[in-house]
Amino acid sequence: MATTDRQATTLALAHALSAAERGLAVIPLSRTKLPALRSPHRLDPVPLPCHGECGRFGHGVYDASTDPARIRALFAAAPWATGYGIACGLPPHHLIGIDLDTKTGTDSSAALRELALRHLFTIPDTVVVLTPSGGRHLWLTGPPDVVVPNSAGRLAPGIDIRGAGGYLVGPGSRTEHGVYGTAPGTAGLPPAPCPPALLRLLLPPPRTPAPPPASSGGHGQGLVQFVLAAHEGQRNTRLFWAACRAYENGIGPDLVAPLIDAARSTGLTEREARATIASAARLTGQRR
Ligand SMILES: [Zn+2]
Numbered sequence: 198m199a200t201t202d203r204q205a206t207t208l209a210l211a212h213a214l215s216a217a218e219r220g221l222a223v224i225p226l227s228r229t230k231l232p233a234l235r236s237p238h239r240l241d242p243v244p245l246p247c248h249g250e251c252g253r254f255g256h257g258v259y260d261a262s263t264d265p266a267r268i269r270a271l272f273a274a275a276p277w278a279t280g281y282g283i284a285c286g287l288p289p290h291h292l293i294g295i296d297l298d299t300k301t302g303t304d305s306s307a308a309l310r311e312l313a314l315r316h317l318f319t320i321p322d323t324v325v326v327l328t329p330s331g332g333r334h335l336w337l338t339g340p341p342d343v344v345v346p347n348s349a350g351r352l353a354p355g356i357d358i359r360g361a362g363g364y365l366v367g368p369g370s371r372t373e374h375g376v377y378g379t380a381p382g383t384a385g386l387p388p389a390p391c392p393p394a395l396l397r398l399l400l401p402p403p404r405t406p407a408p409p410p411a412s413s414g415g416h417g418q419g420l421v422q423f424v425l426a427a428h429e430g431q432r433n434t435r436l437f438w439a440a441c442r443a444y445e446n447g448i449g450p451d452l453v454a455p456l457i458d459a460a461r462s463t464g465l466t467e468r469e470a471r472a473t474i475a476s477a478a479r480l481t482g483q484r485r
Contacts, residue, residue, distance in 0.1 A: 202277065202279065203276070205279040205371045206272065206276055206277070206278055206279060208369065208371070209225065209226075209272070209278055209279055209280050209281050209369065209370060209371065210225075210268070210269070210272045210278075210281075211369075212281060212367055212368065212369030212370070213225070213268055213272070213281035213367065214265055214268060214269075216281065216283055216367050217262070217263040217264070217265060217268055220263060220289050220290055221263065221283045221284075221290065221292065221367075222261035222262055222263050222283070222284040222287050223261055223262070223263075223268060223281045223282065223283055223284070223367065224257070224258060224260045224261045224262075224271060224281065224282045224284065224364065225271050225272050225275040225278030225280070225281055225282075226278060226279070226280040226281055226282045226366065226370060226372075227275075227277060227278060227279065227280075228279050228280070228371070228372050228373045229372070229373060230280065230282075230366055230370075230372050232255075232257045232258070232260070232282065233275035233277060233278035234254045234255040234260065234271065234274060234275050235255050236255045236256065236257075237251065237253040237254070237255045238251075238255075254270075254271060254274050254275075258282065258284045258362060258363070258364050261282070261283075261284035261287070261364070279370065279371040279372070280366055280367065280369075280370025280371055280372055280377070281366075281367045281369075281370055282364035282365065282366060282367065283364055283365045283366075283367045284363075284364050285345075285359045285360050285361065285362075285363045285364060285365060286339070286344065286345065286360050286361030286362065286363070288341060290338045290388055291338055291339040291340065291341055291343075291345075292336060292337070292338060292339075292359075292365070292388060293336075293337045293338065293339045293345050293358065293359070293360055293391050293396075293399065294334050294335070294336060294337075294358070294359030294360075294363065294365040295309065295334065295335040295337060295356065295358065296332065296334050296356070296357040296358070296359060296365075297309060297332055297333045297334070297335070297355065297356060298330075298332045298355040298356070298357065299330060299331040299332050299355070300330055300332070300355075303353075303354045303355040304355075305332075305353065305354070305355030305356050306333065308352075308353035308354065308355060308356060309352075309353070309356060311353075312352060312353060312395075312398065313395075316394045316395070316398065317394055318392035318393070318394040318395050319392060320335070320392075321337075321389035321390070321392065322383075322386060322389060323335055323336055323337060323383065323386055323387075323388050323389035324336040324379060324383050324384065324386050324387075324388050325379065325380035325383045326365070326366075326367075326368045326377055326378070326379055326380070327377070327378055327379070327380050328366070328374075328377055329372065329374040329375025329376060329377065330374055330375075333380070334359075334365055334366075336365070336388040336389075337388060337389055337390065337391040337395075338388045338389065338390050338391060339360075339390075339391050339396065340396075340476050340479075340480070342433060342437075342469075342472055342473050342476055343396070343400070343437060343476060344360070344361050344433075344434065345358065345360030345361060345396070345399045345400065346358075346360050346361060346399075346400075346401050347359060347360050347361070347362060347363040348360075348399075352398055352399075358399055360399070368384070393479070393480040393481070393482065396480060397441070397480070400434070400437075400438075401434070417439075417443050417446075417448050417451070417452045417455070420439040420442055420443055420452065420456070421439070421452070421455045421456060421458075421459045422459075423435060423438070423439050424436050424439050424456060424459040424460055424463065425459045425462060425463065427463050429463075429464065432460065432463045432464065432465050433465065433469070433473055436456060436459075436460045436465065436470060436473045436474070437473050437476065437477055439452075439456060440452070440456055440473065440474045440476075440477030440478070441477045441480065441481050443456070443477075444477055444478055444481040445481055449477075449478060449481070453474055456470065456474060457470045457471060457474070460473070
């Protein structure tokens with residue numbers, strides 16, 4: 198029914214605007230949970246890679262915004278939208294979604310608890326969104342300088358990760374399977390920081406060549422080489438990995454200066470390098 202659809206759109210817009218007030222960038226979604234606006238480039242003979250530089254809507258999560266005027270414009274362009282997506286990985290929250298599925302018949306919540314026991318982290322109190330199919334989304338925040346990739350079933354069957362470039366269906370969205378809503382008592386919570394031990398599980402395994410053990414080459418020379426060999430696009434990730442391993446092996450403080458030198462020769466600024474190494478120190482528990 199058209200009227201019902203219009204109400205669903207109005208409701209979705211209201212929920213999207215209140216999410217944006219919390220600093221969460223949103224896009225309109227259709228009933229199928231896909232971005233409601235199709236790509237303006239879909240009919241181009243040779244589609245150019247565009248993330249919205251053309252100025253038009255329809256670039257999926259790249260359309261996401263916290264600006265109420267832009268959100269209203271997005272929904273006005275997609276009057277069939279009945280939900281909204283929340284972009285992950287963007288400042289200020291750098292949202293990470295832990296998507297616990299039940300459709301596969303696996304108990305993904307139990308799998309997450311088992312991971313927590315094995316890797317010694319506690320799942321914090323945070324926003325939990327209940328999906329119409331009985332699944333749950335845990336909202337966590339990440340550090341600003343770490344890119345968490347999307348993954349499906351990599352941690353355990355039924356556990357998907359929504360990271361940079363991904364989105365979460367926002368609470369209050371209506372899809373063809375039903376309505377998404379927050380779990381009782383969690384709507385007002387701020388998204389909790391991702392536990393460091395869990396964050397390390399979410400980061401991609403290093404690309405080839407694998408980082409050598411910290412001990413090889415003496416005094417972490419292998420780790421310095423690993424950073425030196427980084428291509429643009431993996432510089433920060435490699436530096437982060439190397440610094441984590443250095444701290445885990447007790448040679449972190451000694452390796453700060455060599456790692457900064459190596460990072461600078463790959464094109465990072467000293468400030469960027471220091472921030473990444475400081476993150477690694479924090480995440481490996483070298484707080485004091
Ligand atoms: Zn474009």
